[in-house]
Amino acid sequence: MFHRILIxxxxxxxxxxxxxxxxxxxxxxxxxxxxxxxxxxxxxxxxAICIGPADAKRSYLSAPALISAAVLTGCDAVHPGYGFxxxxxxxxxxxxxxxxTFVGPPPEVLDRFASKEGTRRLLGAHGLPTIPxxxxxxxxxxxxxxxxxxxxxxxxxxxxxxxGGKGMRMVRTPRELESAIKVCRSEAKAAFGDDSLYLxxxxxxxxxxxxxxxxxxxxxxxxxxxxxxxxxxxxxxILEEAPTPALGRAAREDLAERAVRAVVATGYExxxxxxxxxxxxxxxxxIEINCRxxxxxxxxxxxxxxxxxxxxxRIAAGEPLGLSQADIQLRGHAIEFRINAEDPAHDFRxxxxxxxxxxxxxxxxxxxxxxxxxxYEVPPFYDSLLGKLVVWGPDRETAIARSRAALDELLVExxxxxxxxxxxxxxxxxxxxxxxxxNLLDRVGSGAFLAAAARA
Amino acid sequence: xxxxxxxxxxxxxxxxxxxxADLAGIDALIDRLVPALTAKLASTHLxxxxxxxxxxxxxxxxxxGAGWNGELRRxxxxxxxxxxxxxxxxxxxGHGRAGAPSDVHRLPVPGGxxxxxxVASPGATAGTGLASASSLAASAGxxxxxxxxxxxxxxxxxxxxxxFRPGPRAAVGTRVREGDALGHVDVLGVPEEVPAxANGMVAELLVExxxxxxxxxxxxxxxxxxxxxxxxx
Numbered sequence: 001m002f003h004r005i006l007i008x009x010x011x012x013x014x015x016x017x018x019x020x021x022x023x024x025x026x027x028x029x030x031x032x033x034x035x036x037x038x039x040x041x042x043x044x045x046x047x048a049i050c051i052g053p054a055d056a057k058r059s060y061l062s063a064p065a066l067i068s069a070a071v072l073t074g075c076d077a078v079h080p081g082y083g084f085x086x087x088x089x090x091x092x093x094x095x096x097x098x099x100x101t102f103v104g105p106p107p108e109v110l111d112r113f114a115s116k117e118g119t120r121r122l123l124g125a126h127g128l129p130t131i132p133x134x135x136x137x138x139x140x141x142x143x144x145x146x147x148x149x150x151x152x153x154x155x156x157x158x159x160x161x162x163x164g165g166k167g168m169r170m171v172r173t174p175r176e177l178e179s180a181i182k183v184c185r186s187e188a189k190a191a192f193g194d195d196s197l198y199l200x201x202x203x204x205x206x207x208x209x210x211x212x213x214x215x216x217x218x219x220x221x222x223x224x225x226x227x228x229x230x231x232x233x234x235x236x237x238i239l240e241e242a243p244t245p246a247l248g249r250a251a252r253e254d255l256a257e258r259a260v261r262a263v264v265a266t267g268y269e270x271x272x273x274x275x276x277x278x279x280x281x282x283x284x285x286x287i288e289i290n291c292r293x294x295x296x297x298x299x300x301x302x303x304x305x306x307x308x309x310x311x312x313x314r315i316a317a318g319e320p321l322g323l324s325q326a327d328i329q330l331r332g333h334a335i336e337f338r339i340n341a342e343d344p345a346h347d348f349r350x351x352x353x354x355x356x357x358x359x360x361x362x363x364x365x366x367x368x369x370x371x372x373x374x375x376y377e378v379p380p381f382y383d384s385l386l387g388k389l390v391v392w393g394p395d396r397e398t399a400i401a402r403s404r405a406a407l408d409e410l411l412v413e414x415x416x417x418x419x420x421x422x423x424x425x426x427x428x429x430x431x432x433x434x435x436x437x438x439n440l441l442d443r444v445g446s447g448a449f450l451a452a453a454a455r456a
Numbered sequence: 457x458x459x460x461x462x463x464x465x466x467x468x469x470x471x472x473x474x475x476x477a478d479l480a481g482i483d484a485l486i487d488r489l490v491p492a493l494t495a496k497l498a499s500t501h502l503x504x505x506x507x508x509x510x511x512x513x514x515x516x517x518x519x520x521g522a523g524w525n526g527e528l529r530r531x532x533x534x535x536x537x538x539x540x541x542x543x544x545x546x547x548x549x550g551h552g553r554a555g556a557p558s559d560v561h562r563l564p565v566p567g568g569x570x571x572x573x574x575v576a577s578p579g580a581t582a583g584t585g586l587a588s589a590s591s592l593a594a595s596a597g598x599x600x601x602x603x604x605x606x607x608x609x610x611x612x613x614x615x616x617x618x619x620f621r622p623g624p625r626a627a628v629g630t631r632v633r634e635g636d637a638l639g640h641v642d643v644l645g646v647p648e649e650v651p652a653x654a655n656g657m658v659a660e661l662l663v664e665x666x667x668x669x670x671x672x673x674x675x676x677x678x679x680x681x682x683x684x685x686x687x688x689x
Contacts, residue, residue: 034671034672050617050671050672050673051670051671053671059671064616064643064644064646065616065617065643067644068617069617069670072617072618072619098644
């Protein structure tokens with residue numbers, strides 16, 4: 001195991017990593033920007049070192065600053081957390097070049113999974129279903145119509161060189177396809193200088209389901225079940241739960257087993273998450289892999305009792321997994337609520353400011369991962385995540401009942417938070433029946449959600 | 457069962473008492489005492505051994521250490537206890553978490569005479585236990601302004617995390633113009649210049665060459681030039 005770790009992150013995840021270090025008897029050095037001088041992880045760390053100004057580009061995203069800090073403080077490993085440099089293979093490479101260990105997949109593994117398209121092909125070849133699409137680029141209108149027929153409407157026209165939604169169109173009929181394809185070609189040509197297009201099946205009302213895996217250096221891997229992250233606002237997850245209400249037990253196990261087989265076969269290492277879209281019929285389609293610890297990892301910890309950050313550290317230190325699939329028992333139901341400094345009444349405008357009173361709820365199955373304390377000033381420079389309320393119950397109903405009580409008990413004064421949207425979700429029939437889809441909140445509108453909850 | 461009378465009350469009253477004293481003294485310390493103390497320590501203990509976290513917790517406090525609670529989170533008053541990486545054969549023996557000594561840390565000073573430099577100690581992080589508890593209460597809202605600055609003095613702070621290498625212009629008594637290089641901070645072999653903050657005269661080197669410094673740490677004190685120069689040293 002490592003002797004001393006540099007935590008190259010901030011906020012609740014820095015605190016989470018610090019706690020894992022404590023349980024493993026590893027010293028923790030927190031690298032912080034000037035804006036985080038007063039933060040809880042800085043104050044609780046065995047040591048803290050200021051690496052730069054508030055601007056993340058010169059602090060949390062600065063490889064020289066972080067590595068210099070790690071070297072000067074005598075660390076032997078760097079934990080990147082999530083976001084920032086957590087999946088940057090260049091950073092992982094430089095960390096290793098300085099005789100430090102990157103807590104995550106080794107750089108060559110990060111490199112192998114760096115391209116989304118390449119990863120889909122790679123894992124698709126190892127048994128994961130991917131979203132059906134055209135066989136290569138569309139040669140002409142005839143080819144496009146044939147391929148769309150084969151895939152089945154609706155289909156999404158996507159530019160090969162694309163990004164940011166430019167040149168993308170969803171079409172439901174051959175007629176729409178014929179007219180849209182010309183527009184897409186000219187848009188793609190104008191935006192990317194390349195008018196090659198391909199087709200992908202459009203999934204209406206999909207759900208987001210992801211599988212947690214852990215693979216050691218010796219190619220031994222386990223899955224730790226899945227999480228449902230369908231409650232999203234503009235593609236940002238706001239609530240996650242497990243097990244997913246979208247799939248039955250057999251389908252969940254099948255998906256998780258296929259996922260872990262595929263990553264072991266392709267040489268993945270450390271903890272990771274495979275994200276899938278699940279259509280209305282319950283068919284999963286692999287979309288991408290996250291080569292890091294995720295925000296919503298506590299959901300899985302509540303179900304399995306496995307400390308995923310400690311596991312991540314042990315794997316990075318070269319230890320064997322020490323777990324077989326039979327050791328992973330998924331018990332009960334867990335829900336995570338992301339508590340953000342956002343104003344639901346004003347288009348979720350992010351906020352900052354000084355925390356007044358702060359009270360974290362408790363009781364059976366209730367966990368609050370947060371770096372808040374009374375008097376803490378939330379800086380405006382980073383993401384708006386204030387903490388994660390994670391609630392476990394022996395079944396979904398109990399978990400929901402405990403969640404209501406916990407959300408009522410949670411007190412964060414001084415900042416506008418999104419707590420009301422969570423309360424509204426727990427009053428919403430679609431959520432209660434387990435029918436949330438990734439587009440539902442945006443389609444209904446957060447305002448309508450809140451209003452409906454107020455009437456109920 | 458009677459507790460040994462002198463053990464528990466001793467342990468439970470002594471620490472809070474000290475903490476209370478620290479808290480009561482914080483305001484005064486922040487504005488007046490600590491800058492003077494840290495400057496004093498920096499000048500008298502350069503090349504000396506680092507104060508350790510553990511010593512702080514067990515109250516083996518030297519007078520300058522009294523300022524840590526109040527000054528812990530202020531820019532430039534925090535160094536860190538640096539690790540032994542690169543110092544051949546010198547390995548920290550602290551392995552536990554809180555409570556483990558972070559030991560004396562030495563850094564290599566390429567070209568230095570004895571091969572090691574030591575870390576300036578004024579403001580070394582005592583980031584665990586009691587020190588944290590009181591700094592939580594005491595530190596919120598403090599501006600991160602260099603502690604050594606006043607009407608007549610400006611401080612050059614570290615532009616990066618690295619090892620401080622003062623240049624010829626950092627010698628005490630040297631006249632400098634704003635922007636002059638006082639030296640550099642070596643970041644993994646890449647020098648980052650430390651510019652003079654103002655026109656004036658180098659009054660004090662707050663950190664010895666070869667010392668590991670963090671971003672924003674106070675390095676060199678410059679006494680401002682005034683139209684009529686008086687009191688030349």
